[in-house]
Amino acid sequence: MKANGKIKLLAASLGVSMVFVTACAGGDKEGAGTGTQNPGGSTNASLKEDEAANLVVYSNSGDSVESWNERFGDALKQKFPKYNIKYVQKTKEFGLKELLTNGETIDIYWDSIGSFASTVLDNNMQYDMTELMKPRGIDFSKMEPTVADSVKLIDKTKVYGIPVFNNNMVLYYNKDIFDKFGVPYPKDGMTWTEAIKTGEKLTRFDGKQYIGLSSSQTHILNMNQLSIPFVDPDKLTPTINTDPRWKELFETVFVGPAKAAGYKEYMEAHKSVIPYRDEFLKEKEVAMFAWLSSIIFVYPEEYKSMNWDMVSLPTFDGKPKIGSQAYPTYFTVTNMSKQKDQAMNVINYLISEDVQKQLSKKGIMSVLKDESIRKLYGQESAFKDKNMQAAFYNDFAPIPAKTKFESLLLTPYAKAVPKVILTGDYNTVFRSTEEETAKKINEAKQQ
Template sequence: MMLKKTVASVVVSTMMLSMLAACGGGSGGEDKGGTGTTAQPSDTNEKADLVVFSNSGDSVESWNERFGNAIKQKFPNYNIKYIQKQKDYGIKELLTSGETIDIYWDSIGGFASAVLDNGLEFDMTELVKKHQIDFSKMEPSVVDSIKLIGKDKIYGIPVFNNNMVLYYNKDLFDKFGVPYPKDGMTWTEANKLAQQLTRMDGKQYVGLSSSQTHMLPMNQLSIPFVDPTTEQPTIFSNEKWREYFDTVFVGPSKSQGYVEYMKQLKDAIPYRNEFLVEKNLAMFAWLSSIVFVFPEEFKSMNWDMVSLPTFESLPKVGSQAYPTYFTVTSMSKQKDQAMKVIQYLTTDEIQTKLSKIGLMPVSNSDAIKKVYGEESIFKGKNFGASFYNKFAPIPAKTRYDSLLLTPYAKAVPKVVMTGDYNTVFRATEEETAKKIADAKK
């Protein structure tokens, strides 16, 4: 894809740290432990017409349940038009049609490229000060991630978060008389547990797998996809990738029958279908929010979750956070009104609401985190597993990261099947270097 501008990846700067601290200075002391952001009095007579769009593809119903209905109640004279991404109708098609986007939101994986590539970036620093958003009361690693999008600028406000946990099928553990996994396990312990569940019993069962498309960009070793200095892929040059692959992906596959099972899957690692539908995968590392993406499938299972296993060298360090940002776009003619909406989504009121329904808050309030999932359809599950570990630091992000995800993910089964790290990593690095070069043209 041809990019309009060349934007280098950025690193954390002390100037940005100072700026964020200054932006959070207007909250007073009333919201200790919360986001530090209270709902500003709204002028119920103020009118606004705002268009909201996201590349996430979230449905209108999902938008209204999580955000739209609450916004309408808070701002009754605001006309909020949420446009859902369609298969052949994304952000470029929307902009080409002449539509104005006032608020754009997306997860960290796609936010930078969508905003920067389409000229939607707008520095919200002054709006943050004006509307008193206190970053100091949010999860620190999520706040740090803001600095990775625009140097010394604030291009996005984190509203909700995500991370990785370990799901398990209780019926399979009961079937084979194996004790359930626990919060706080290491990968070594998880792999040993998985060995007891990788067995043939009428059909092949496997103990442990992970969603590589999520584990790789959220890896616990904080390895960047792209070197921030050279703007080159890291999968061959950064030796940490070998340690990561060996522990997370190759480790579970060492049990007899695992690789043979992968061959039945056309050389793919066990994934969603094997866990949710076939139910012959005992443990699966996946997004903490995924139960609300596939609720009917999870309802058909006897499941629970525990914290993501950790590396011995990094005790109690889980995956990276995977925040979702909201931004006022450069093209909006109603920036203040758009910012009022975003500010409202960061208040304790909305953060508590999101937490209760099972959407991970960005607030670092223990009280808000404590109610996580308690009003969801899966009330009673171990939602606290999502907060058991600390978040791993988020490394430098570039607009090229999304181009590298698929090739990096395809490297996983190749390494597991062949054990040839050097050949697979070198070929992947050559392929992804070309993708970056093409994108820069």
């Protein structure tokens, strides 16, 4: 399909994202809407809550059936006993292409902000849910503002996705490394300058090389605190060599920590990449690591093996209390669904206060701005004794305009990080990255 450069989408990759389908039935209904559910929701029989339904749910996340049931499936079976809801897990051998080839009708699609809009729109499966939202009293004003506003980046007048859960970034730290070198633990509200200074004290050799501070570069770039877009939404050109904020971000978050003695040598001994997941979780050589607030539930056993805690993501000196961008996951009724009311009932229930409370207790960040729900975050999880409220210490950075090309640019932008650290040559690295990504955009336009 040909890319429509004027369509503004949300598409930037996180390393964990999802997908969707081609349209067949129905069409967009015009109208504008805003969205979360009023407590209790509507139980009007006309909404077909008590009618039997066979619904297929799909995501390219690869999340297991067990994970789906634990978070959503079990609650949905209890709420809608007459609904037969089948969750299809993506695997290496079976994904969207195979589903479509087999003629499967997908009723509900969910995906993170990273690839939701581009996949939905590129595959022409979008459906404006405005008219479905009205009788159910769905109101986005109860959601965290930047999450609610992000829906408008998909389309200014239509509602193609409803946020169901959220994510952001925090700073994890290994207490044992701090204790080993007698360094005080980090605290909520630290700046990057303070974190870098702390990291310098922990970047030391003692039987093996320890690294004080590192980050998941893809997530830092994707959810950057300076709200820098990957692509100029008007020119549809990469911004890495034209927006000066990229240099500020690289210098502060990536280059700053790497100035500590021994850091670059460590990188060179590890395939010239910055310390990442294995170095933090398995080798336990990294003292502080900036990563997703939800990642502890992706690698629970690894975290259980570590003496750790978490604090808020360090902030830029000139932007106090501004953390990472939110990274919501959207659910949508597809235009191929023949049971749109029932599919919408499912989404409506997932954003109800009752379900959002249960998700929050499990450590799944709510999209609602309700303080009482935030206080429940992680309280029924294996990590309830940790500083889980660190995830809410900062405000969310605004989410910038996105284009459908973001997912193509994330990897090249991320590869620029170690190159800049090891060479110090911003101009050459940014220029070559700009050339590479401009070519990717042009090639995508021709498809």
